[in-house]
Amino acid sequence: MRVLIARNSLYLSRRSTSGGFVAAKFTESEPRSCARQNVMVAKDSGKKGNTNPINSWLLRAMGLCQSKKRSLEEKLTAKSEHLDERELVDSWLDTLQRATNDDEKFTLYKILVEFFEDRGHFWNMAGYAQKQFDLVRNSVNKEHLLCGSLNLARAKLFLGDHSEAAKMANYSLSMLENIDLNAVNYRFKVDALLTAGGANIGCSRYSIALGHLDAALRLSHMYSDKVTEALTCCLLSQLYFQLRDEGKGTFYPMKADSLLARFGEHWDEKSKCTIMLSVAYAERKSKKLDSAMARCEEAMAIAHESNDRATQAHTILCFADIHRQRMDNDAAIPRYKAALKMFQDNGDSMGKLRAQIGLAKCLIFKKDQREASHFYQLAVATCHQTENKSYAIKIYEDLIIIETHNNLISNIDRYTSLLRQALKEMRIKCGACLEYIGDEATQLEALNCTHFFHTDCVQGGISVCRCCQQNVYDLRPIN
Incomplete structure (x- = not known):
């Protein structure tokens, strides 16, 4: 279902009594009329060539032989053309109950996890991610195990269970040690690094988060992966804003935005929205409120289009x-x-x-x-x-x-x-003066020993990081 979006209006998505989705419009002139809403619904245009999301999910699914994958894809795609979202999920669950082997169950769990993740239903996502991981916990198929552990790590991250998310992401990273980074393993590794970085930011383990994000940034440069570079910048912005360095907190979203402008024409919509909201947050902090509002309206339009x-x-x-x-x-x-x-x-x-x-x-x-x-x-x-x-x-x-x-x-x-x-x-603590960081606005520098320094302390001249005793001249800045 395609939802019409009007500029300078605020919409909330809610489920109608018939099971479909409608959009509730809050105009800026009626900020308190949460109960009195104008409802706008537009049916999908049904143009030929529109990408069926079921196809893309199944093409990303791993572990099935091609004949089984095509058979399952054809079956589910045929159903998706005639069902709304609730009926579609019910049909997947019915297929899951009748699945005869673990490969089919794994693929169906993966479809359900990605479906609920794309729509932001994290409770449901976490439930199916846990079932998928339990299914492959003792599997000899390493790709299945990596996929299951990372899906569960992301679900825990979205739910705010940061310690468990970090634990599952680290479990995935441990499986990727000493493995050649082909295209599939590279994707697993950067996903694990970003999830671990986000989880450690969430539970305020900033030095550990910095190490993961630095590794993700270096990998993205090595493989010219501009999407991962931009998303890593968004996470680094979160990290520095939480540590109250508004200079670097603002710098990284602008870097991500420049990457989006240069390379992002065909990037996925969720990545675009993540960058837009990161930029909007930074612009609001810089008191560029009109620009921040415009970014939000653009992100809202995309979010409603994809529900x-x-x-x-x-x-x-x-x-x-x-x-x-x-x-x-x-x-x-x-x-x-x-x-x-x-x-x-x-x-x-x-x-x-x-x-x-x-x-x-x-x-x-x-x-x-x-x-x-x-x-x-x-x-x-x-x-x-x-x-x-x-x-x-x-x-x-x-x-x-x-x-x-x-x-x-x-x-x-x-x-x-x-x-x-x-x-x-x-x-x-600052690696030079050992005073606590995070209780007041300040400018920070970070070295690849993953410790932070007050900019004033660095400019004053230091030779050793007092947190880890490494020679500063052997280290490099993270930026």
Whole structure:
């Protein structure tokens, strides 16, 4: 189903009572009318030559002999022409129940995992990824085992189970050690490195994340893989923004955007949206709000075309952030609530965390401290769930400001203690002065020993990284 998109409008996808999908339109002039929605539905144009997504999923499926793959593909493609999405999934599950061997089951699980991943339904994705991994856990087919472990790692990452995601990604990387990097193994390796990098950013293990992302960046350069280079830049931007280096946090999305402009005409839509939202976040931080809004609208159009609820939710969150930065809290709050609902439905814990913090900040400006405190406490709980220390530090800083205004000394002392504890648990120190990094805005440098340095410390002249005792002159910068 193709959904019409209008400029300067905000849409949310929801399932109709008949089982199909419709789009609910929020105009900018009606920011609070979440219940009163104009519904626009357009049927697919049905043009000849449109790529059937079932074909592409099956072509990516591995492990079946060609005759079996064609047979299964023909069967499922024939069904897909006459069924909506719910009926299509039911037909796959029916085929799965009647599957006679593990190869067929593996392929069907892979189709289901990718289907739900593409649409942002991460709870469902994780369920089928776990079943796929359990199926191949003891398999001698290394490609099946790699595929199953990486699917489960990505699902855990999307759900915010960062430690488990890192564990599964490391398991995949261990299988790829000392293996020649043909086209298939290269794809497995960069996927594992990016998943491990994202998972370690999520649980604030920034030095480990930096090592994985540096390896992904070097591989992408070696194989002239511009898509992987751009996506790695987006993850490096997340890392530096969490460490409060806004200079590098802004630099990397702009580098990704330049790669998209030069090479990205035929890149997949999800990668394009990831880059657009990374650029929008950086532009919002740089107060280029009109440009950030335009990026979000472009990403939303693509997300609705592909029915990608995960990207829709993150785009709505970015809209809300822009409205909040414009001090238009009446426009921001319903968007934060809409994004929060979608993140909860999708199982996206990090998205949920950012929406909770955004809502709390809006409510502070509206002088509703009781409700703001409620959302901050929810955000603290989500930080513990995801093991993210960087966001916890920012929350404690806000709570200290609130309690200082209320002159509640005992609460100030408690949140100050929690903030210091979170800084220690992050274990990020400058390799020159050994002071903690992450509690204030600063400019950073990183060397390939995977340790960070204050730019001022590096410019002052250092010879040894005091975190690992390596000679600085034997190291190279990561950029």
